[in-house]
Amino acid sequence: MSVALLDQTRKISRLLHDNSSRVVIFDDICGCVGEILGASCMLASAKGKVLGLYKHEGAPDLSPLLGDEVGDLVDSQLNNRFLAVLSTKENVNLQTLGFERAVSRGSAAILLPVYFAGQRMGTTFIFRSKEEFDVDDIILSEYANTVIELIIMRALYDEDDAEERQQAALAAALASLSQTEQSALDCIMDALMSENGIKTGSEPAKLSREAASSERAKMSKYGGSYSGDAPHRGAGNQARRSLDKEELTLEGNLITSRIAKDYGITRSIIVNALRKLEGAEILETKSMGVRGTHIRILNTALILKYRNK
Numbered sequence: 001m002s003v004a005l006l007d008q009t010r011k012i013s014r015l016l017h018d019n020s021s022r023v024v025i026f027d028d029i030c031g032c033v034g035e036i037l038g039a040s041c042m043l044a045s046a047k048g049k050v051l052g053l054y055k056h057e058g059a060p061d062l063s064p065l066l067g068d069e070v071g072d073l074v075d076s077q078l079n080n081r082f083l084a085v086l087s088t089k090e091n092v093n094l095q096t097l098g099f100e101r102a103v104s105r106g107s108a109a110i111l112l113p114v115y116f117a118g119q120r121m122g123t124t125f126i127f128r129s130k131e132e133f134d135v136d137d138i139i140l141s142e143y144a145n146t147v148i149e150l151i152i153m154r155a156l157y158d159e160d161d162a163e164e165r166q167q168a169a170l171a172a173a174l175a176s177l178s179q180t181e182q183s184a185l186d187c188i189m190d191a192l193m194s195e196n197g198i199k200t201g202s203e204p205a206k207l208s209r210e211a212a213s214s215e216r217a218k219m220s221k222y223g224g225s226y227s228g229d230a231p232h233r234g235a236g237n238q239a240r241r242s243l244d245k246e247e248l249t250l251e252g253n254l255i256t257s258r259i260a261k262d263y264g265i266t267r268s269i270i271v272n273a274l275r276k277l278e279g280a281e282i283l284e285t286k287s288m289g290v291r292g293t294h295i296r297i298l299n300t301a302l303i304l305k306y307r308n309k
Contacts (some may be wrong), residue, residue, distance in 0.1 A: 005136045026052025033144045039128035048079035059128045060103040082123040085111045091132045108132045112145040166301040173280035181273040187263040189306040248300045255292035
């Protein structure tokens with residue numbers, strides 16, 4: 001192994017040590033590898049989502065099939081060809097992957113499957129239009145791919161820990177609620193989720209017959225927003241993109257007096273339930289004056305609890 005190659009591998013491994021925020025930034029890895037090899041580098045998930053991307057000026061433009069930025073989806077047929085590669089393939093002809101002959105001429109690529117615990121997590125795709133990749137380039141690519149697998153492993157474990165903490169916090173918060181406050185929470189979640197077209201599987205016990213017969217008309221009184229599909233989203237939330245993990249958010253403006261009337265409970269019970277849950281950091285509230293109270297669910301375990309109810 002040459003001294004230059006040793007220095008290059010150390011430059012990549014430094015990304016693991018310098019990442020004190022523990023946020024997975026795959027763009028950094030792709031950029032580091034791309035600058036060293038003079039190539040474009042992309043990391044795609046098993047579902048074809050672009051997790052990291054670095055475009056080198058001298059590399060061919062493969063945007064029509066690869067996407068232009070992080071969060072885009074790779075062409076489905078191209079992603080299937082990626083997944084068909086079970087081990088490292090070096091100096092691959094781009095034309096065999098479905099790219100046009102014009103951009104494929106004089107170009108070479110390396111395909112490296114990304115695995116974790118025997119499960120295919122994605123593919124690292126490195127390509128350039130200069131000379132073919134030599135042995136040192138391939139060794140460096142393999143090393144970088146191993147670093148990516150380690151970061152994905154850490155992200156998976158971090159997610160598991162975060163989910164366990166959220167579930168424990170939710171269980172403690174729910175235990176602090178009285179039976180009537182629990183009913184109030186059922187009504188709040190039903191109002192938020194119904195407005196956003198999410199079926200909870202069952203209606204609150206105190207839902208009025210009139211409201212049940214015309215739920216959509218009633219819920220038009222409440223404003224809200226829900227997102228149940230990821231990534232990514234912006235690269236700022238790249239921490240969990242490695243898993244194609246579903247991301248849940250739920251928020252909206254609710255008028256507590258209307259909910260109290262529609263569901264047959266007192267407003268004070270609703271307010272008490274919201275205060276307890278806000279104190280436990282399960283949700284946050286903000287008074288919007290005549291528009292009611294803006295509620296944002298912070299604990300995704302609560303959303304899952306009612307969505308899967």
